[in-house]
Each structure stands twice: as C-alpha cells, then as structure tokens.
Amino acid sequence: MNKILTRKEFLQAAAAVPYAIRWPAWIPRLSFAPEKTDPKGDVLVVIFLRGAADALNMVVPHGEQAYYRARPTLAIPRPDDSRAALNQRALDLDGFFGFHPGMASLLPSWQEGQLAIIHACGAPDESRSHFKAMELMERGLSDEHGPASGWIGRHLAVHHTNNPSPLRAIGLGSMVPLSLQGPVPATAMQSIVDFHLGGDERAARQFQSAMHSLYLPSDELGIIGRETLNILDTLEKLDPSDYQPANQATYPQSEFGVGLRQIAMLVKAQVGLEVATLDLGGWDTHFAQGSTSGLMTGLIQNLSEGLSAFHADLHDHMGSLTVVVMSEFGRRVQENASLGTDHGHGGLMMLMGGNVSGGQILGAWPGVGDGQLFGPGDLAVTTDYRDVLGEVLKKRLGNPNLDSIFPDFRVRTHGFLQEN
Amino acid sequence: MRVTRREFLRLAALTAATAAVQACSPVYRQLAGDPILPAGWHSISGNWTFSVLNRLTFGARLEERQLAEQIGLAGWIEEQLSPNALDDSATDWRVRAFDSLHMTADELDGWEKRDVIAELKQATILRQVYSKRQLYEIMVEFWSDHFNIAITKGLVWMLKTVDDREVIRANALGNFGDLLRASAHSPAMLIYLDNQANHKDHPNENYARELMELHSLGVDGGYTQEDVMELARCLTGWSVKKHFWPGEFTFNTDVHDMNEKVFLGRDIRPEGIGEGEFALEILAAHPSTAQHIAQKLVRRFVSDQPMEEAGWLVERAANAFQSTNGDIQAVLRVVLLDGLAAMSEIPSPKFKRPLHYVASALRLMNAESDGSLALHEALSLMGQPSFQWPTPDGPPDTSSAWLGNLLPRWQFSLELTQNQLAKTYIDWENLLAISGAQDPAELADLLGVLLLGSPLPETGRDDLLRDFESSGVKEMNEIAPILAAGLLASPNFQYR
Numbered sequence: 001m002n003k004i005l006t007r008k009e010f011l012q013a014a015a016a017v018p019y020a021i022r023w024p025a026w027i028p029r030l031s032f033a034p035e036k037t038d039p040k041g042d043v044l045v046v047i048f049l050r051g052a053a054d055a056l057n058m059v060v061p062h063g064e065q066a067y068y069r070a071r072p073t074l075a076i077p078r079p080d081d082s083r084a085a086l087n088q089r090a091l092d093l094d095g096f097f098g099f100h101p102g103m104a105s106l107l108p109s110w111q112e113g114q115l116a117i118i119h120a121c122g123a124p125d126e127s128r129s130h131f132k133a134m135e136l137m138e139r140g141l142s143d144e145h146g147p148a149s150g151w152i153g154r155h156l157a158v159h160h161t162n163n164p165s166p167l168r169a170i171g172l173g174s175m176v177p178l179s180l181q182g183p184v185p186a187t188a189m190q191s192i193v194d195f196h197l198g199g200d201e202r203a204a205r206q207f208q209s210a211m212h213s214l215y216l217p218s219d220e221l222g223i224i225g226r227e228t229l230n231i232l233d234t235l236e237k238l239d240p241s242d243y244q245p246a247n248q249a250t251y252p253q254s255e256f257g258v259g260l261r262q263i264a265m266l267v268k269a270q271v272g273l274e275v276a277t278l279d280l281g282g283w284d285t286h287f288a289q290g291s292t293s294g295l296m297t298g299l300i301q302n303l304s305e306g307l308s309a310f311h312a313d314l315h316d317h318m319g320s321l322t323v324v325v326m327s328e329f330g331r332r333v334q335e336n337a338s339l340g341t342d343h344g345h346g347g348l349m350m351l352m353g354g355n356v357s358g359g360q361i362l363g364a365w366p367g368v369g370d371g372q373l374f375g376p377g378d379l380a381v382t383t384d385y386r387d388v389l390g391e392v393l394k395k396r397l398g399n400p401n402l403d404s405i406f407p408d409f410r411v412r413t414h415g416f417l418q419e420n
Numbered sequence: 421m422r423v424t425r426r427e428f429l430r431l432a433a434l435t436a437a438t439a440a441v442q443a444c445s446p447v448y449r450q451l452a453g454d455p456i457l458p459a460g461w462h463s464i465s466g467n468w469t470f471s472v473l474n475r476l477t478f479g480a481r482l483e484e485r486q487l488a489e490q491i492g493l494a495g496w497i498e499e500q501l502s503p504n505a506l507d508d509s510a511t512d513w514r515v516r517a518f519d520s521l522h523m524t525a526d527e528l529d530g531w532e533k534r535d536v537i538a539e540l541k542q543a544t545i546l547r548q549v550y551s552k553r554q555l556y557e558i559m560v561e562f563w564s565d566h567f568n569i570a571i572t573k574g575l576v577w578m579l580k581t582v583d584d585r586e587v588i589r590a591n592a593l594g595n596f597g598d599l600l601r602a603s604a605h606s607p608a609m610l611i612y613l614d615n616q617a618n619h620k621d622h623p624n625e626n627y628a629r630e631l632m633e634l635h636s637l638g639v640d641g642g643y644t645q646e647d648v649m650e651l652a653r654c655l656t657g658w659s660v661k662k663h664f665w666p667g668e669f670t671f672n673t674d675v676h677d678m679n680e681k682v683f684l685g686r687d688i689r690p691e692g693i694g695e696g697e698f699a700l701e702i703l704a705a706h707p708s709t710a711q712h713i714a715q716k717l718v719r720r721f722v723s724d725q726p727m728e729e730a731g732w733l734v735e736r737a738a739n740a741f742q743s744t745n746g747d748i749q750a751v752l753r754v755v756l757l758d759g760l761a762a763m764s765e766i767p768s769p770k771f772k773r774p775l776h777y778v779a780s781a782l783r784l785m786n787a788e789s790d791g792s793l794a795l796h797e798a799l800s801l802m803g804q805p806s807f808q809w810p811t812p813d814g815p816p817d818t819s820s821a822w823l824g825n826l827l828p829r830w831q832f833s834l835e836l837t838q839n840q841l842a843k844t845y846i847d848w849e850n851l852l853a854i855s856g857a858q859d860p861a862e863l864a865d866l867l868g869v870l871l872l873g874s875p876l877p878e879t880g881r882d883d884l885l886r887d888f889e890s891s892g893v894k895e896m897n898e899i900a901p902i903l904a905a906g907l908l909a910s911p912n913f914q915y916r
Contacts, residue, residue, distance in 0.1 A: 050811070128648070129629070131813045132639045148820075174803030176824030188825035190801060197831060199838055202891075203902055207834050209887055210906035213880070221771075221823060221911045228826045281810055286614040286626040338617030342625045376645055 037162040041397035042322045042353065043267055044275045045260075045310075046152065046179065048138075049303070049327035051284030052130060054341055055348035056333065056368070056379065057291070058103065058300060059117050059361065063096035066369035070334045070377075074291050074341070076100055088292040097361050101292055102300035105308040113358040114311065114318055116416060118388055120346045120366050122329055122381040128343040130284065133328035138178035140386060142408045151389065151405055152275055153182020159399045165272020166230035172259040172278045180277055185224045187231060192240045192262045196232060208232070238269050249313035252305045256280045260310045267317055274397075280306075283327060286340040307352060318354035322396045322417070325350035326385060333368050334377050346379035349388050355396060355418045362416055387412050395419045457786045458482050459854050461869045469493060470873035472761055474916040475721050475770070476500065477554035479780025482870065484554070493761040500555035501749055503593065511551040515543040520581055525607065525667025528578040536578050537571055541806045542791040544584075548779045549789065559592040559748070561775070562720055564807075565814035567603045567635060569612045571807045575660075579608035579667055580807060596713060596746030597704035600635060604700055605669045607660040613812060616659040618652060620677035628652035630812045632703065638715075641708030647684055653677040654688060654695040710741035716817070717755050722763075724770060724818045733759040769915040771819035774802030776916060777829055781836055781908050782844070784871050786851065789844035798841075801828035826914075833908035837901040848900060860885050860899050867900070871907045 060076045061067050068075050077084035079092040090098030091107065097119070099106065109115040125136050125143075136143065140151030147154065156169055169186040171177050180186040189195055197204040208229065215225025243265045251257035259278045266273045282299055289296045307323070314321060330347030346366070351358070366372055366380040374380040390411030393399045395418070402411045461482065469488050473480035476497065480488075488496040499506065515521065518539040520528060528536055551557050567587065571577045583606045591599035603609050610616050613627035628651040633639045657676030661668045671693040681688040681695065684702060688695050703709060714737035718726035726734050737754045744750040760766075772780065778799060782789055789795065796806050803825055809815050816822075835841050839848075855870075857863035864885060865875035875881075884906070885899070893899055907913060 126645070127639060128645060129633050129639050130811065131633070171824065174801060174825055174828070175821060178821075180824075181820055186824055188803070190828075195827060197827075197834060199834055199840055202893075203838060203905075204834065206888065206891055206893060206902050207830070207905050207909070209891075210884060210902070211830065211909060213884060213887070214906060214910040219911075221914065224823055225826055225911065228830070232827075284626070284811075286624050287617045335622070336617075336624050337619035337622035338614060338624050340614070340617070340624070343629070376649065 038160050039398035040161045040163065040274065041399070042320050042355075042392075043273055043317075044152075044392065044397060045263055045321070045323045046275070046277045047303075047307075047323065047325045048134075048177065048179075048277065048279050049283050049299075049325065050130075050134070050279050050281040051327075052133075052329045052331055052343055053283040053299075053327040053347060054285060054289065054296060054331040055119065055327075055346070056330065057289075057296060058100050059093075059119055059348055060090040060098045060100060061096065061365070061368065062090045062092070062098045064368050066367070066372075067333070070368065072335070073339055074289060074335045076292060084292075094361060096365075100297070100300050102297045103304045105301075106304045109308060109311045109352060110359055114352060114354055114356060116351045116356045116358045117361050118349045118351070118363045118383055118416065119361050120363055120379055120381060121349045121383040121385055121388065122346045123385055124381070125329075126345065126375060128329065128345070130328055130343075135178060137326070137328055137385065140179075140389070140406045140409075146407055149182035150177070150179035151386075152179045152277070153184065153186070154405045155393055155397070155399055156184040156186075156275065157182050158401045158404050159397065161274065163272050163274060166227045166234060167266060167271045167273050169275045170266075170273070170277075172262065172276060177277050177279065180275070185220065185227050186275075187224070187227055189231075189262075191258075192235060192238075192265065195235050234271055238265075238271070240265060245309070245313040247312040247315055249309040250305075251309040251313075252302055254302050254306070256302055257306045257309065260306045261313075264310055264313045267314060267321065285331070286336065286342060287338045289335075289340040307350075311352060321353050322356065322392055323350075323352035324389065324392060325352075326388075330379050332377055333373060333379060344378035345374050346381040349385060351388070351392070351416060353396070353417075355420070357416055357418065362414065383414070384409065387414060388416055391416050457851070457854050458486060459856060461855060461866050467873045471766060474780070475760060476558065476756070477783075478548045478557065478776060479783040479916075481783050481786075494757055497555070497753075497756050497761060500553065501593065501752065503553035503556040506552045508552050511547055511553075514546050514550055518543050521585065523581070525575075525579055525582055526665050528581065529666065531578065533577050536581055537807070538792070540571075540581050540584060541796050544791075544806065545775075545779065545795055546789075546791040548775070549782045549787075549791070555752075556593060558720075559752075560589055562717070563588045563592055563599065565809075565817070566716065567599075567609065568809050568812050568814035569608050569807070570810050572810070574611050575667060576608050576612050579606070579611065579660075582606070582667075583608035591748075593748050593752075596709075596741070596748055597701070599748075600704050601697075601700050603635065604631065604655075604658070604696070607667055607669055610658060610660055610669070615655055618656050618658065619675045620653070620656045623649065623652035623656055623677070625649060625652045628655055631655075634812055634814075636703040636712065637706055637708040638712030641706070641712060643684060650681045650683045650688075651699055653679070653681050654683060654699045657693070658696055704746055707738070707742060710738040710746075713746075714738035714741055714751065714755075717751060718759065719817050721755055721760050724768065724820075729768070730759065769819075771822050772914055772916050773815060773817070773822055774799050774804035774829075775806075777802065777914065778832065780913075780916070781833065785836065785846050785904065785908075787836065787844055787846050789841075792843045794835075794841040794844060798828065798832045798835075802832070803828075826909075829914070830909045833905045837905040837908065839901075846901075848897060852896060852900060857896070860888075860894075860896060863896060863900060864903055867904055867907055871904070872910070872912050 062078045077089045079089050079098050081089055087101055092098045123137055125133050138150050169180055171180050171188045174190050176186050176188045216222045217226045251261040263276045285296050326349050327347050329345055331341035331344040336342055363383040366382050386406045386409045390402045391413050469485055470480055472493055520536045520539045521543055548557050569580050571580045587602040587606045613630055614624045615627035618624040625648050629648045632643050657672040659670050659672045661670045678690040683699055714734045715726045718730050718734050723729040737751050740754045741751045799806055804815050839845055855866045857866050864881045868875040888899055
C-alpha cells in the first residue's frame with residue numbers, strides 16, 4: 001500500500017476490475033508458505049483503556065499520605081477509614097495497595113493468583129498527548145522512527161503458526177486498531193451474531209459469489225476481502241446466538257461485556273483465534289471523575305465485571321489464555337479544580353490468566369510524595385510496558401523474536417509470568 | 421406557535437419526501453431543481469477526471485464529470501471555490517424543514533435531544549449527497565473532523581448545531597484564524613474539551629493541549645508541557661453561560677488567573693480575556709500551524725503520506741498559508757490547482773472513509789433519500805458514526821485505519837441496491853431506461869462506467885454474467901441490482 005503508483009498504474013488498477021471467476025473459494029492464507037511451524041501458545045486478549053486511565057484510583061496506594069494530600073475530594077478512603085461507609089473504602093490487597101471498591105468482582109481471580117497488577121508502568125513518551133502516546137504504544141516504539149505497523153501485527157508476521165484461520169487475529173469493534181495492523185490482515189468485527197449478509201437469500205448468495213470473483217488475493221485489500229468471505233463461511237457453522245457462558249458467568253450488558261462474551265465464544269469454538277483486541281473508552285476524566293461513585297466508578301465496574309465474567313466463563317481455559325489490560329498513560333497525582341485529573345505519566349497494566357504471577361502488585365513503586373514525582377507532578381514509570389508485553393509474547397505465545405517486535409527497546413524479563 | 425409551525429412543516433416535508441421516495445416522480449425532481457441523470461453514458465469517458473473529481477466531491481456524478489470535461493478541471497475547481505455563485509436551492513429545499521439548523525442555543529433549549537441530533541445528521545448527509553457545492557461540503561467535513569466534537573457529552577448535543585453553523589460552515593472557505601477563534605469561542609468546544617471547568621486554582625489542561633496539538637501547531641509543533649499549562653492559565657474563565665442565555669459564550673473574570681504568563685517564549689501580561697485572544701493570534705500565525713494544516717490538506721486531497729509523496733506541495737501550501745495569513749481558499753488553490761489537478765502521476769489511491777463510501781454510493785446510483793436513520797446506522801457499523809467520533813482527533817484520514825472492516829460495506833451495498841434501506845430508494849426502472857442498455861453485457865459495461873469510471877474488462881464481465889445465468893438470474897431487472905451491489909462492494913469502488 002505504501003508504494004507510489006504512477007498515474008498509469010493507478011488508472012490500470014482502477015480499470016482492472018474482475019477477472020478470474022476461476023479462483024477457488026478457499027485460497028491459502030498467504031501465497032508464501034512458512035518454512036516451519038511455530039508453537040501456537042496462549043490466546044492473547046489485549047484490552048486498551050482509551051483516554052489514559054487513572055491508575056491511582058484503580059489500584060490505590062492507601063499507605064501513602066501524599067496520595068490523600070493530593071486528592072482531597074477524589075481519593076478512595078483507606079480500608080480502615082471509619083468515616084467512610086464500608087463499601088466506599090479501598091479493598092485492601094497487601095497492606096499498602098487496595099482495589100477501588102468498584103473492582104470487588106475481581107477479588108476471586110486475584111485470590112486465585114490469576115490476576116496481577118504492574119503498577120507505575122508505562123511508556124517513555126512524555127508528550128502527554130493521547131494520540132501520540134497511543135500511536136507509539138500500539139506501534140511498540142519509543143519514538144516515531146520505526147515501523148508503521150503495530151506490535152501485534154509484527155508478532156503475527158514473524159510467528160509462523162501455520163494457522164490458516166481467517167479468525168487468527170480480530171479487533172472487536174468497527175476498526176482494526178493500530179496494534180493489529182501489519183502484513184497479516186486482521187479483521188474488525190462489531191458483532192459475531194451480525195456477521196452475515198442479510199436480505200433476500202438468493203441475492204445474498206449471488207452477491208457472495210460475485211465477491212469471490214471481485215476480491216483476488218493479489219493485494220492487501222483482496223486478501224482482506226477473502227478473509228471476510230472465509231469468516232462468513234466459518235461463522236455460518238457456529239451458532240453464536242445460542243451461546244451459553246459457563247459457571248453462570250454474567251457479562252455486563254455493555255459493548256465491552258458483549259465483546260468479551262464473543263471472544264470467549266470464539267475461544268471455546270476453537271476456530272483458530274490467536275489474538276483479539278478490545279477497547280474500552282471514556283477514561284479521559286478531566287472533569288467530574290468522581291471518587292467511589294460517578295463517571296470513573298462506572299468505567300471501573302464495567303471493566304471489572306467484564307473481566308471477572310470472562311475469567312469465570314473461561315476458567316477451564318485459563319491455562320492457555322493471557323489477558324493484558326493497558327492504557328496510554330496515567331493521570332496527574334494532584335486533582336484539578338473540576339473534580340478530575342489531567343494527563344500524567346505512569347499508569348498500570350493488568351495481567352490475567354492461569355500462568356501470571358498473580359495475587360501481587362508487581363513492579364517497583366516510586367512513591368507519590370515530594371521529590372518522587374515525575375515532570376509536572378506525575379507518577380514515575382518504573383516498568384516499561386514493553387517489558388510486560390515482551391514477557392507475554394516470549395513466555396506465553398512462544399515468540400522469542402522480540403527484537404523485531406520492539407526494534408528500539410531491549411525487553412527485560414521480570415518474572416511477571418511463568419513458562420509452561 | 422413555533423412548535424406548531426415546525427411540526428406542520430416537518431409533516432409536510434415528510435409527506436412530500438415519502439411520496440417522492442415512493443414514486444420518485446420526475447415532477448418532484450423538477451420541483452427540487454435536481455438534474456435528471458444524463459443519458460448517453462458511453463460517451464462519458466475521462467478516467468483521469470473521474471479520479472480527481474472523486475477527491476473533490478463525495479463521489480463524482482455523471483453530470484459533474486461531463487461539466488469538468490467541458491470546462492476543464494481547473495475551471496471546475498475555480499467554480500467550486502465560489503460556492504455562493506452556484507445555485508443550490510434544490511439542496512436548501514431538501515433541508516428546509518429542519519428548523520433547528522437556524523436556532524440559537526437558547527431557542528434549542530426546549531427541544532427534544534433526539535430531534536436536534538437527527539436534524540443535524542440528516543441535513544449534513546443530505547448536503548453531502550445533493551449539494552452542488554461539493555468542494556465546500558468536503559471542506560465542511562474536513563474542518564468538522566479537524567475541530568471534532570462528539571455530541572454525546574453534556575449539552576453538546578444542541579450546541580454542536582450552533583458550532584456547525586457559526587464555526588464550521590461560516591468559515592469553511594474563509595480565513596483559518598477566524599475559524600480558530602470562532603472555535604475557541606464555541607460553547608460546544610469549550611464543553612467538549614472541559615474548558616468551562618478551567619479554573620485559576622487548578623487549571624484544566626484538556627482544551628489548551630488539544631488547541632495546540634490538534635487544532636493549530638500539531639503534536640511536533642514545538643511546544644512543551646509548560647506551554648500547555650501556561651496556555652491553560654491564559655484560557656481560565658473561557659466558559660459557557662449557565663443562566664440568562666444558557667449555552668452562550670462567556671468570560672468568567674472571577675476564575676481567570678491574573679498572574680503573568682510566558683507562552684511559547686512570549687510574555688503575556690495579565691489582561692483577562694485578551695490573553696487568550698493574544699494566544700490564539702500567536703497560534704494562528706505560527707509557522708508550525710501553517711505546516712500542520714498544509715499537511716492535513718495534502719493528506720486529504722492528495723496522499724496518505726503527504727511528506728513522503730508530496731512534500732514539495734506541503735511546503736508550497738504552507739507558504740501560501742503564511743503569506744496570506746491563513747486564507748483557506750489560497751491554500752486550496754495551491755493544493756488542488758498546482759497539486760492534485762496538475763500532477764502527472766497521482767499518488768497511491770486513498771481508501772474511502774465510511775461517509776465517503778455511503779455518500780458516493782447514493783450519489784452515483786442517483787438514489788433518492790431523506791438522509792435519515794438507516795444511513796447513520798450503516799455509518800456506525802462501518803466505524804464512522806456521524807458527529808459521534810469520541811476523541812478530539814477526529815476520524816483518521818489514512819487508508820490503513822479503515823481497511824479491515826469490509827462486511828458492513830458489503831451489507832450496505834446489498835441493502836441499498838435491493839431497496840431495503842428505509843427512506844432511501846433507487847428507481848431501477850428509470851435508471852435502466854436512461855441507461856438504454858439492450859442486453860446484460862451492455863448493462864454491465866454501463867454500470868461500470870457509472871460507478872467505476874470505465875467498463876468492466878470483457879472476460880471478467882462475461883464470467884460474472886455467466887455465473888449469474890447459471891444460478892437462474894437472467895432478467896435485466898434482476899441482474900441490475902445484484903451487479904450494482906457487486907460493483908459498489910468491489911475493491912475498486914472502495915477507493916477514491
């Protein structure tokens with residue numbers, strides 16, 4: 001796609017419509033067959049909290065006086081603060097950190113050791129720009145110089161699982177996120193249930209046949225078109241509207257909950273899913289963020305209830321599944337005058353799965369007191385997000401080629417996860 | 421009285437539109453002043469013209485292609501740069517019943533939220549599909565994206581209507597400084613980016629940051645975190661009235677920070693609202709702003725990679741921006757006349773964004789539509805919900821962002837051509853009659869000209885038709901819709 005076409009080539013491309021009705025319905029995924037087959041590894045689910053989630057009010061450093069001084073109205077009360085109602089206090093985890101009360105539903109997975117928090121985690125970028133920070137994070141880079149593709153896209157490209165599934169990588173939602181973009185086409189899907197052609201059956205069949213002759217797997221869009229046709233075929237054989245989650249798991253009715261439910265269904269259906277991405281937006285809480293109720297509490301509950309339902313539903317699959325939760329940066333320690341927080345630096349990441357070093361807060365804690373803050377008053381970053389992603393890729397997805405995925409960063413292994 | 425009149429007009433319009441959609445009568449079309457689809461499609465060649473026009477319009481209609489062939493692309497562009505000289509009464513007629521478009525925030529206060537939103541969305545897509553002032557509408561879309569506001573936040577649902585009229589449409593082909601200032605005084609923007617909560621004790625940086633990063637200098641435009649904080653302080657007190665004319669701009673002296681500030685290396689003396697006005701002047705005149713806007717325009721009209729593929733054009737456009745103090749028309753003349761229309765090679769094709777895809781399908785199929793819900797639902801599924809892009813960066817303008825979501829486009833092309841979209845209609849009988857096609861092969865060729873700019877290659881065409889025939893699709897009136905659906909869903913139609 002990056003190639004410059006001459007005017008003549010462009011016109012030829014524009015005129016070169018359908019040939020070859022002769023193409024078979026099923027075309028091998030890519031024209032080059034991989035020389036060896038890499039292990040398939042865990043299914044990876046990456047959840048991006050868009051808008052810079054306020055890590056300090058999610059996993060609360062209730063042992064820090066400075067936190068309470070900086071947030072007179074927004075702080076989450078200590079677990080032993082008798083002035084606050086019981087259900088308004090932080091849920092103690094280790095005597096120093098506690099969950100926001102809206103994260104109560106995550107306690108079972110935490111206690112089971114299948115949920116870990118990496119605190120004060122983030123990227124080196126200091127722009128405090130959502131768009132620049134998200135772009136760099138999704139590309140897995142320290143600065144703009146480097147490949148335009150996403151980190152997951154590059155993982156897929158160098159990790160030859162010989163998996164012909166059109167559902168190898170999907171982005172839940174109406175667009176493929178930058179992290180998934182790369183030489184291996186990924187498909188955006190808003191809803192598995194609605195992933196079919198409607199209307200008059202004969203017309204739809206005829207149309208589908210025409211799509212086979214119009215989309216030739218000779219360029220990027222052609223391959224994506226073929227993928228779309230293959231997914232139509234694959235999903236036709238499932239019955240997504242009839243899906244029953246296991247262990248009485250109840251997903252939130254939100255778009256996020258519905259998305260996780262669909263990923264769970266694909267995992268169980270064994271249709272070759274390797275990576276799924278899902279976004280949860282709305283975390284840019286400059287205004288009226290709220291403490292234990294309000295805007296951010298709603299987001300936290302949605303996230304937590306979705307994750308806990310996913311954990312319960314896929315409990316038998318946790319041994320071969322890793323969930324990563326990330327955000328572009330954290331928020332300023334000091335609250336602003338509009339009961340919100342401005343853009344900060346360090347944030348947090350979550351890992352969920354049967355092989356994470358769960359039930360603990362990982363990463364070094366830099367503190368939020370005087371002299372400990374970064375830049376204009378932000379949580380410092382002590383763990384680069386790529387250390388987390390790199391360890392997931394290496395230990396859980398069996399991909400050791402971290403240099404080609406994070407070309408300007410050397411991943412260090414901290415023991416955030418176990419290898420099989 | 422106002423409500424009664426409004427409801428009456430809306431009913432009348434609905435009746436007229438329904439009647440028109442059902443019958444699609446030529447009388448209605450003449451009343452509306454619409455051009456009837458010209459005949460003789462074979463004679464309309466000009467692939468190059470088609471390609472260029474598809475970047476300047478929401479899909480080049482046959483009559484626009486004919487005109488551009490007659491007067492030349494440069495002449496066509498010049499005509500479009502004086503939109504008020506183009507008679508667009510037919511489009512005005514289509515949106516005439518939407519009273520909310522003309523109202524102040526105060527007047528909109530008593531309205532139902534869903535009505536205000538529906539009218540803005542409907543009017544916008546009707547103008548994109550039917551207006552003769554296509555370049556103007558393209559620029560309205562460009563600035564709506566540049567100064568993106570999502571109607572989902574607070575009172576923005578009604579304030580965006582005012583912003584659309586007084587900020588975007590009023591300045592789309594005017595002066596960039598005026599546009600930037602109008603946006604900074606726009607209550608919709610101030611609420612969307614939290615500046616109404618920007619208070620001297622703890623400034624809220626949200627708007628100040630995006631004002632520099634997205635609206636003017638660009639993320640690499642040479643400002644620092646300190647500049648963000650200083651600009652936020654300059655803009656403390658820029659707010660929106662809550663009582664007595666709620667929804668109007670106000671400067672709230674009580675919460676304005678009256679200390680000295682240093683912004684982009686300039687000392688700013690404490691003088692209240694004047695500080696923000698001065699900062700806006702600095703931003704509008706800054707070379708980084710010229711560069712940023714030039715680059716975005718070249719990306720929109722010429723290439724996904726403006727610096728790599730047309731760096732010389734970005735530079736010239738930025739120079740024009742600076743030498744004319746931000747005259748948008750002057751910059752466009754460079755980008756379009758010196759750039760796009762004069763290039764000997766067109767850079768890599770651009771993948772249509774969902775809105776462009778939907779609008780171009782309606783335009784080229786000569787569809788009759790009232791612009792209502794069904795189209796907006798389709799846009800949401802494709803990933804570009806109208807006025808609901810959640811983040812202030814606006815929907816991306818690069819191909820790669822949109823490639824992976826083909827199915828909703830396929831579903832749309834099938835529904836559109838089968839006349840299954842509510843309140844949108846293709847008059848197949850009329851279309852087939854005008855085409856003059858005598859047999860399926862000729863029909864396929866003509867639809868190729870109509871939708872893709874050239875007939876289908878013979879072998880591909882014959883294969884397609886044989887496939888149709890083998891599954892029992894033989895009659896022209898049955899072949900036509902499926903064939904059109906296939907072409908609208910084909911790779912070629914995804915590009916502009």
